[in-house]
Amino acid sequence: MKAVTWQGRRDIRVEEVPDPHIIDDDDIIVEVTSSGLCGSDLHLYEVLTGFMTPGDIVGHEPMGVVAETGPGVHALSVGDRVVVPFNISCGTCWMCRRNLHSQCETTQNRDQGTGASLFGYSSLYGQVPGGQAQYLRVPFGNQLPVKVPHGPSDDRFLFLSDVLPTAWQALRYADPDPESTVLVLGAGPIGDMVARFAIAEGHRVLSVDREPERLARVGQRGAETIALGSGDVAEQVRELTDGRGADAVVDAVGMEAHGSPIAEMATTILSRMPGAVSRPVMQNAGVDRMAALHTAFEAVRRGGTVSVAGVYGGAMDPFPMMQLFDKQVTIRMGQANVRAWTDDLMPFLEGDDDPLGVDSFATHHLPLTEAPWAYKSFQTKADGMVKVVFKP
Numbered sequence: 001m002k003a004v005t006w007q008g009r010r011d012i013r014v015e016e017v018p019d020p021h022i023i024d025d026d027d028i029i030v031e032v033t034s035s036g037l038c039g040s041d042l043h044l045y046e047v048l049t050g051f052m053t054p055g056d057i058v059g060h061e062p063m064g065v066v067a068e069t070g071p072g073v074h075a076l077s078v079g080d081r082v083v084v085p086f087n088i089s090c091g092t093c094w095m096c097r098r099n100l101h102s103q104c105e106t107t108q109n110r111d112q113g114t115g116a117s118l119f120g121y122s123s124l125y126g127q128v129p130g131g132q133a134q135y136l137r138v139p140f141g142n143q144l145p146v147k148v149p150h151g152p153s154d155d156r157f158l159f160l161s162d163v164l165p166t167a168w169q170a171l172r173y174a175d176p177d178p179e180s181t182v183l184v185l186g187a188g189p190i191g192d193m194v195a196r197f198a199i200a201e202g203h204r205v206l207s208v209d210r211e212p213e214r215l216a217r218v219g220q221r222g223a224e225t226i227a228l229g230s231g232d233v234a235e236q237v238r239e240l241t242d243g244r245g246a247d248a249v250v251d252a253v254g255m256e257a258h259g260s261p262i263a264e265m266a267t268t269i270l271s272r273m274p275g276a277v278s279r280p281v282m283q284n285a286g287v288d289r290m291a292a293l294h295t296a297f298e299a300v301r302r303g304g305t306v307s308v309a310g311v312y313g314g315a316m317d318p319f320p321m322m323q324l325f326d327k328q329v330t331i332r333m334g335q336a337n338v339r340a341w342t343d344d345l346m347p348f349l350e351g352d353d354d355p356l357g358v359d360s361f362a363t364h365h366l367p368l369t370e371a372p373w374a375y376k377s378f379q380t381k382a383d384g385m386v387k388v389v390f391k392p
Contacts, residue, residue: 002392003133004371006056009049012375014368017057020129020137025072028141030082034154035131036061036362037371037388038086038162039188039254040311042379044122047255051122059390060086060119061161062131063154066145073141082145083160084131084138085338088117091143099340115335132371134392146342155359156349158389159193164345164358166336167193167252170309173332174248176203183207183237183246183299184223185292187214189361189387190309191252195223196356206240208233208295213384221357234298245301253292254310294320300329308333362387 003017020029038061044052063083066076076082089101096104104116112124120130129137138145148157167190176182182198184191187209198205199222207218210228219225226236238245296306297320306329324331348356363386366374374388 001134002368003057003129004059004368004390005054006044006052006058007054009046010376012045012058012372014371015055017055017133020135022068022070023137024139025070026139026141027070028066028073028076028082028138028145029068030062030064030084030136030138030145031067032062032064032131032134032136032392034063034158035059035133035390035392036158036161036163037132037374037378037390039190039378040121041375043255043311045375045379048122048124051124053123053127056120056122056127057129057133058120059130059132060121061158061163062119062133062136063148063158063161064136067135069141075142076145076147081148081150081157082138083148083157083342084119084136084145085160085165085342086118086121086162087115087335087338088119088126088128088139089144089337089339090140091339096339099337101337101339102335103337118335132368132390132392134368144339146339152349153359155362155389156354159358159361160338160342160345160349162336162338163189163193163361163387164348164356165338165341166190166309167197168341168345169334169336170194170250170252170307171197171201173305173334174250174307175305175330175332176201176248178202180204180247181206181241183249183296184218184252185233185250185296186252186310187211187218187225188252191250192218192386193356193361194250194252194309196221199223200355206237206246211381214381214386217386233295237299241301245299245304247301247304249296249300249304249306251292251296251306251308251310254308255290255312290318297323297327297329300327302327303329305330305332307331309336362389364388366390368392 005015066080087102088107089104090106093105107117117126181204183206184195195205195218205223207223208226215225
């Protein structure tokens with residue numbers, strides 16, 4: 001089969017690889033019909049190269065049709081249409097029963113000190129082959145896949161794999177009340193969807209990004225926009241909120257944030273080191289670009305909440321503890337517990353009205369063969385690219 005593989009820093013290739021096969025009784029094989037390109041994939045493209053091995057199959061936002069089932073699978077049949085969550089959770093362990101699927105104890109990577117395994121996401125998270133491929137082996141076939149109806153286009157349901165639950169959890173963790181002003185840092189796929197959810201709930205939304213096309217997208221949905229680089233973001237937010245700041249802030253940027261030349265240089269140097277050298281540094285030193293997070297702390301009102309959906313990778317970056325304590329800020333964060341939210345999200349997708357605009361959310365639909373170009377363009381934010389869907 002064809003698959004998108006990591007071969008080195010900024011080196012993504014489409015290659016012929018062996019087809020997956022049933023290993024455990026409750027495995028299924030999915031013929032992938034669509035697979036998203038996520039901002040987190042860019043971390044593998046350059047930042048987390050020390051945890052990658054040439055030939056790793058990437059991608060963690062797939063959906064498709066069940067092509068084969070193991071003898072222990074009773075919840076699905078060949079021909080069923082399914083979305084595959086990005087975190088691999090058993091659905092039955094202590095953590096999963098408490099809706100902490102990203103911490104699944106069955107697939108937890110204790111040797112790395114990390115949570116549940118993820119599809120297509122480095123040795124930090126299990127080195128499991130990913131979904132930017134023609135076929136995918138999916139474990140826990142009775143609990144993990146989300147069965148969806150045939151009929152609507154893939155785009156109607158594809159984002160249940162990551163974007164929708166990640167954005168929904170980020171907003172729930174931000175805990176806005178009906179009168180809240182919600183500040184969303186970043187208008188990429190996650191930040192855009194957080195804004196859509198918040199607007200649908202009736203919140204006032206302020207959205208920040210440096211890309212005019214992305215601000216235009218959220219602006220059309222009803223967000224008030226702030227262009228990064230147009231002045232001090234926190235000060236502008238206070239001017240718009242009677243001097244207080246935002247009630248709830250979502251950092252949907254993470255370590256891809258601009259604004260720290262030293263951290264950017266350190267990240268570049270680490271990405272060029274041999275894995276055995278760079279891995280312990282990445283795990284134990286501060287190399288993140290934390291501009292977005294520090295902006296969140298500056299812009300949130302006293303007694304407000306900061307929800308972190310963007311991925312960070314360092315361990316010892318400076319943290320403004322005095323400011324956070326003095327402002328009485330609540331912070332929540334973490335990988336989305338995808339399977340905890342999918343039932344809540346289905347009502348947004350089942351009608352004909354498409355209130356979140358998922359049918360038109362993707363800006364690019366491309367064959368797998370265009371993956372090298374797509375990764376490069378997505379990183380540089382070229383060609384108006386916000387969300388890419390590969391069609392294997």
